[in-house]
Amino acid sequence: MSVQKQRAEVLQPGRLSFNNRVQLGEGTTFLPGKKDPSITHLIDHVLTHGYVILPSLFPAPLVSRALSKLTRLESASLETSGPASHGGRNPFEGYQTRRVYALADKSRVFDEFAINETVLKLNDYFLQENYLLTSFHTVTIASGEREQSMHTDDGLIQLPRPKPLMGVGTMVALDPFTSTNGATTLIPGSHLWPDSRLPQRSEMISAIMPAGSMVYFLNTVWHSGGANISSEPRRSLTVQYCQPWIRPIENMIVAVGWEDLDVVPKRLLQLLGFSLNDFMGYVDGRAPRTGVEMRKRRLIEWGVREKEKEREREEKFKNGSKL
Ligand SMILES: O=C(O)CCC(=O)C(=O)O
Missing domain, CATH: 2.60.120.620 (q2cbj1_9rhob like domain)
Known part of the structure; x- marks a missing residue:
């Protein structure tokens, strides 16, 4: 055939x-x-x-x-x-x-x-x-x-x-x-x-x-x-x-926990995509690792704001139920 x-x-x-x-x-x-x-x-x-x-x-x-x-x-x-x-x-x-x-x-x-x-x-x-x-x-x-x-x-x-x-x-x-x-x-x-x-x-x-x-x-x-x-x-x-196939099969950057990338071997980080090929792979014009740290800071700030909103809602509810 x-x-x-x-x-x-x-x-x-x-x-x-x-x-x-x-x-x-x-x-x-x-x-x-x-x-x-x-x-x-x-x-x-x-x-x-x-x-x-x-x-x-x-x-x-x-x-x-x-x-x-x-x-x-x-x-x-x-x-x-x-x-x-x-x-x-x-x-x-x-x-x-x-x-x-x-x-x-x-x-x-x-x-x-x-x-x-x-x-x-x-x-x-x-x-x-x-x-x-x-x-x-x-x-x-x-x-x-x-x-x-x-x-x-x-x-x-x-x-x-x-x-x-x-x-x-x-x-x-x-x-x-x-x-x-x-x-x-x-x-x-x-x-x-x-x-x-x-x-x-x-x-x-x-x-x-x-x-x-x-x-x-x-x-x-x-x-x-x-x-x-x-x-x-x-x-x-x-x-x-x-093209849709210009990417790894598994989305490694999202799959791996960002909490403590310092414990991941440097070579593995590079293979996961926390690396650049010329200017391919950048995050906001920066190295991906820098981009991840920026995103982590923003998530933490967002978490603090959400917690604050929740505390205010609880406070309002408590005050409302006292009336
Ligand atoms: O700014 C332009 O007109 C073209 C820019 C461009 O081709 C590029 O930066 O790759």
Whole structure:
């Protein structure tokens, strides 16, 4: 029996098979998922160009609430808003670029940006079921910032092209993205390229779009933050999603008790995921162990507040029953 036939027999009916895999040029392969007819034109644009701009996707009041919160976060302490919130720590983050990581933990204001219906429909087609959020942070490129280095978001996953799609990225414009304020730049069609073709700046276009818009792109697209030669910051946020299988089978970090990680052998801690692979695995822009200690402090503070509330309720009840 041929290997393909054996595979077909093992796979359950209706499940994606290796045979359904689509190859885009020499750059990207993926297993297409559910195709919602209302977004066929968007899907087609991504298949051909590697990206699509979704103009004015988010309403102005939401963008305005996000900007107010961002302003507060960027003026708060590094302890509150994370170590890159006053400026990046390396050329990739950008020394004149402020990033507030872990938006899901910062404010409920940002939630809508991660669960937009159109974006999730695009993900349903390009990613496999149960895909995950892999990055969710703001990117404020201040006046004077230089171009970021050109990269693809799957750069740390060293597999040859044509490469299975590992995820998709998005940039949401909180300010209008213009040709001078550092709009994201990308190379249309670069998701089709083989490894042998390297990007040139001259091939990049700027994702010029009004505030509230989003540019959605495959992980195999070459792109970068633009240089900001204007006098105003370019405020934005990025929401990135990855394939559901980019994670360990057991969720080790939640499974292991955080009470006393000091007794766990260092090597085991590293294997459990309390470690970084380049910038993968960080917690709010910090080492995971630091993140856990921060979370423990917050849980303890929360416990104290809850206890206090309970004591006040009991007190009220006692006083009420005396009346
Ligand atoms: O800020 C941008 O426009 C792009 C940022 C980016 O691609 C990144 O930091 O990975």
